[in-house]
Amino acid sequence: MLEDESNQKKLETEVWQCLDSVHHLLKRREILHQTLRQGWMELTSARYGMGPSRISSLLFSLKPHAPSSVVDIRVSPSDSTGRDSGVKLDNQPHGAALAFDLIRDKAGNDERPSVTNTGDSTESDKREPSSNPRRSTTVSTGWYLVYLEPFAYASCWSVGPLSRTDGEEKEVDEIERLIDDYSADSPDESSPAETPKEKAQPLYWFGTLVSPHLRSAQDSFSQALELIVEIVNAQTEVTHAHSNVLKLREAMTSEEN
Amino acid sequence: MAAAQATSRSSSLIAIIGDEDTVTGFLLAGVGNVDLRRKTNYLVVDNKTTVKAIEEAFKDFTNREDVAIVLISQYIANMIRYQIDSYNKPLPAILEIPSKDHPYDASQDSILSRVKHMFSADNAIRT
Numbered sequence: 495m496l497e498d499e500s501n502q503k504k505l506e507t508e509v510w511q512c513l514d515s516v517h518h519l520l521k522r523r524e525i526l527h528q529t530l531r532q533g534w535m536e537l538t539s540a541r542y543g544m545g546p547s548r549i550s551s552l553l554f555s556l557k558p559h560a561p562s563s564v565v566d567i568r569v570s571p572s573d574s575t576g577r578d579s580g581v582k583l584d585n586q587p588h589g590a591a592l593a594f595d596l597i598r599d600k601a602g603n604d605e606r607p608s609v610t611n612t613g614d615s616t617e618s619d620k621r622e623p624s625s626n627p628r629r630s631t632t633v634s635t636g637w638y639l640v641y642l643e644p645f646a647y648a649s650c651w652s653v654g655p656l657s658r659t660d661g662e663e664k665e666v667d668e669i670e671r672l673i674d675d676y677s678a679d680s681p682d683e684s685s686p687a688e689t690p691k692e693k694a695q696p697l698y699w700f701g702t703l704v705s706p707h708l709r710s711a712q713d714s715f716s717q718a719l720e721l722i723v724e725i726v727n728a729q730t731e732v733t734h735a736h737s738n739v740l741k742l743r744e745a746m747t748s749e750e751n
Numbered sequence: 752m753a754a755a756q757a758t759s760r761s762s763s764l765i766a767i768i769g770d771e772d773t774v775t776g777f778l779l780a781g782v783g784n785v786d787l788r789r790k791t792n793y794l795v796v797d798n799k800t801t802v803k804a805i806e807e808a809f810k811d812f813t814n815r816e817d818v819a820i821v822l823i824s825q826y827i828a829n830m831i832r833y834q835i836d837s838y839n840k841p842l843p844a845i846l847e848i849p850s851k852d853h854p855y856d857a858s859q860d861s862i863l864s865r866v867k868h869m870f871s872a873d874n875a876i877r878t
Contacts (some may be wrong), residue, residue, distance in 0.1 A: 516866055518803065527849050534851045551771050551795045554778065555785070561792075562781035564762040565819040567842065592841060594819060597762065597783070614803045657797050708779070715776035719765075725821055726844045729862055736866050 498749065505742040512735035519728040526721040533714030540707035544700070549708070553699050563719055567592060585711040592730050596723040763819030766812040766843070767793040768805065768827055772851050777822070792818065802830050809834060818843045825860070826853035835861050 554625045569592060697704055697712060765782045773796045777783075786790045792807040794800075809831055811822045816826050825847040828835050838845060838861075849855035857863050 499802060512866065512869075516863070519863075523855065523857075530773075530776075530849060534772055536770050537776055549775065551775065554775075554783070556789050558785050558787050559783070560790070561764060562786045563765070565765060566761050567763060567819050589817075594844070637869075692856060696781065696783060698767060711776055712779040715780040717781045719777065719782065722765075722820070722822065722848070724779055729846065731840075731843065732866060735861060736869060 498746070501742055501746050501749070504737065505746065508738045508742060510737050512732060512739060515728055515731040515735055518730055519725060522721055522725045522728055524723060526718055529714055529718045529721060533711050533718060536707045536711035536714055540705040540711060543705045543707060549700055554701050555696070563716075564597050564599075565723065566595040566597050568595070569593070593729075594723050594726050596720055763843075764792045764815075764817050766815075766818045766821045767823075768796060768808055768812070769794075769824040769848070770850050770852075771795050771797065771824065773824060773848070775811040796824070796827050799838075806834060807830050813838060813840065813843055813845075817852075820844050820846060822846050822848055824848055824853070825855055826850055828861075829859060832859075832861075 537549070697708065700708065764784050765777070767777050767782065769777075774793050778793065782792070786812060792812070794805070796805060808821070809821070812818050819842060820842050823835075823845065827850075828847045835845060835847075845861070847855070848859050858867070
């Protein structure tokens with residue numbers, strides 16, 4: 495008898511918990527819908543201003559990159575109702591005591607760098623500008639000279655050292671020094687022209703100068719992302735409370751039988 | 752009591768199955784991920800996308816260990832409703848979201864429909 499009453503009280507508590515979670519969930523969903531609608535309108539305005547071809551899924555970067563917004567999952571401790579904690583994620587059908595947190599990389603750097611030096615490594619992106627300012631300003635010109643004037647370089651030698659002028663000899667020496675310096679460099683230096691932050695910014699997939707509506711759309715969808723994590727947490731609470739109610743009902747039904 | 756055999760996951764991804772505008776917006780928000788094999792965590796659904804492709808993408812995202820949340824537009828979820836209703840793992844969490852052309856309908860949501868069934872007349876709570 496006492497056990498029946500305690501189960502009945504537990505059942506009522508769980509039902510109220512479930513109803514509160516559903517109410518919270520529906521409220522958050524309404525706000526999410528408004529935020530998403532704002533984002534879609536901004537995106538449509540940006541597409542109208544920039545042109546349909548400037549904002550398209552064809553422009554999505556397929557170069558390896560990591561996200562700047564990720565989710566951390568943790569197992570919440572048990573609450574006052576005495577629900578079990580430390581639930582096995584694999585065996586529990588409903589996400590009991592799981593909590594999701596949105597983590598943003600505000601620095602713009604890749605926290606989980608999945609980017610490696612692939613085809614982009616052929617570009618001059620392996621130098622640190624602060625290590626040798628002279629080199630950072632002369633590398634491009636050095637390579638420019640080598641690229642544009644290989645025949646000039648060869649023609650200098652073909653003419654022969656005695657026929658070279660002082661100016662040509664200095665230029666050849668400069669090129670040789672640049673080639674030696676570049677071949678001795680380590681492969682871990684970054685490019686001064688294109689930082690990882692700029693590479694990881696999805697806004698730049700659509701061009702250097704983008705519509706302010708596109709930036710507003712980015713802000714709207716960022717807010718939507720935070721709401722989504724809240725909704726997922728609320729949804730987890732709903733399923734957890736729902737499973738508890740079902741268990742208590744079964745327990746009460748089996749006791750009556 | 753079962754100790755915390757469940758381990759917390761850090762830096763998990765958010766996968767998206769939606770129309771072009773929805774996927775574009777969330778990629779702008781910074782959820783896009785492309786690995787070395789050019790495998791993405793999103794699927795853009797248009798009028799040429801088959802139901803089978805959607806099923807395979809859903810199956811792939813729900814089987815990946817680095818995905819924590821799968822966002823799916825509700826009108827696309829309706830195409831694979833049987834697959835979503837039969838999904839009962841805690842991770843990744845499935846969240847149905849509205850789309851630009853199809854508003855959200857709470858009665859079609861898998862999670863809310865289960866809760867609604869709990870409070871239906873046939874399952875009235877005894878007092």
